Amino acid sequence: MERKLHPLTLIEQPIADTPLREWLESSEKVVVISHMNADGDAVGSLLSWYHMLGGRPGVILPNGCPPAFSWMPGADRIVSGDAERERCERMLTEADLIVGVDFNALSRIDFLAPALRESKARKVLLDHHHNPEIEAFDLVVSLSHLSSACEVVYWTMNHLWGDEAIPRDTARCLYTGICTDTGSFSYSSEQPSVYEAAANLVAKDINAAGIHNQINDIYTENRLRFYGYVLTNRLRVFPESHFAYIYVTLDDQKQFGITAADMEGLVSYAMILKETHVGALVREEPTRNRISLRSKYDVDVNEIARTYFNGGGHIKASGGQSTTSLQETIELLEKLFLKKGK
Ligand SMILES: [Mn+2]
Structure with missing residues (x-):
């Protein structure tokens, strides 16, 4: 109404x-x-x-x-x-x-x-x-x-x-x-x-x-090639759980000379997938990991960012951070979004 x-x-x-x-x-x-x-x-x-x-x-x-x-x-x-x-x-x-x-x-x-x-x-x-x-x-x-x-x-x-x-x-x-x-x-x-x-x-x-x-229309060639690299090597897709995420290591960023601003929008590639309901991007920083969450339907990622990643935002787009290792952060994401046994 x-x-x-x-x-x-x-x-x-x-x-x-x-x-x-x-x-x-x-x-x-x-x-x-x-x-x-x-x-x-x-x-x-x-x-x-x-x-x-x-x-x-x-x-x-x-x-x-x-x-x-x-x-x-x-x-x-x-x-x-x-x-x-x-x-x-x-x-x-x-x-x-x-x-x-x-x-x-x-x-x-x-x-x-x-x-x-x-x-x-x-x-x-x-x-x-x-x-x-x-x-x-x-x-x-x-x-x-x-x-x-x-x-x-x-x-x-x-x-x-x-x-x-x-x-x-x-x-x-x-x-x-x-x-x-x-x-x-x-x-x-x-x-x-x-x-x-x-x-x-x-x-x-x-x-x-x-x-x-x-x-x-603002990409540098380098940024576009970085996206190509990340989508080939750093994208994980879980169709049965309707979940996909991308992670970016510090080494990846160094190798391509990429800044945080260059990764603006990267999370949306996880959402392009037909099966994806929830998508995430984890990018490693020197002292923490930054997490971006996106949701297509009714999963409230604002709540999840608040509860697990010391952040917040909107119901369908939110962000946060973690101070555990990249690996542990990824494991937490999988625990949160993967259906058991998948
Ligand atoms: Mn705004």
Whole structure:
């Protein structure tokens, strides 16, 4: 029943009844911040506000803008916590309004969390993850049934100022985040509202095909050959258990000169298999293993990531880590997902 409702009707307190518009328009020092290891949704929702507010806000990412998104309009304005930690802390301290996008807990902004927590600024969170840390904010717009933070931001802007007030550069940023968080409308996109938002954004002459190219056609030859190697040598498939996983050793990464960002999307290859219901990627790091989990149907991998891998995320896409050996991590995965005797 929920899926037929328009997102704006699902906000318990209509945004128009909150002081959000007044805060955004009257605050002198606005700072927008998103999470560590930013993805397209984080960068998109961050920069959408930069353009919407006429270039007024300071924009912060704890460890900067990933090169894959440096083409986005306004990306050169992002202040990186890694590179300029004190400047970021000062921006947060001196702000009168802080807007957090695409994260549900202060731990996601890592070493910048104390500065945000202690800032006297008004604090707003706009997000789509479950269980927002509401105590840390003055106003929370948390719509976990929506595809992306960019969609949450789109409907918020639409509701506050109307679609016609949204500028083209904001539309480019928001469309990018919606595409990256839905795999170009292949998952997390069951709600009709995501297509309505996309249609309204595409109507702003944003060159949607160009954005899809910028997001998808980005592999180096080396990265593609690494994928070939991994799919040949590091993919294990268990059709009877509807489970497949890929593991990547430190040696593999060294051999091909591969970074964590290069493995973004690798887990989806486990999901392409017809029989796979749940897929995993384990990548070895010097002091731990990172685990990505994906689910096609009703297995809640958010719960599994929370319970076994000190992580979390979404029901169908989550991640975590383990500090045991690669071998032990793989054994735990097999224990969790393999049917007995298979
Ligand atoms: Mn997101």
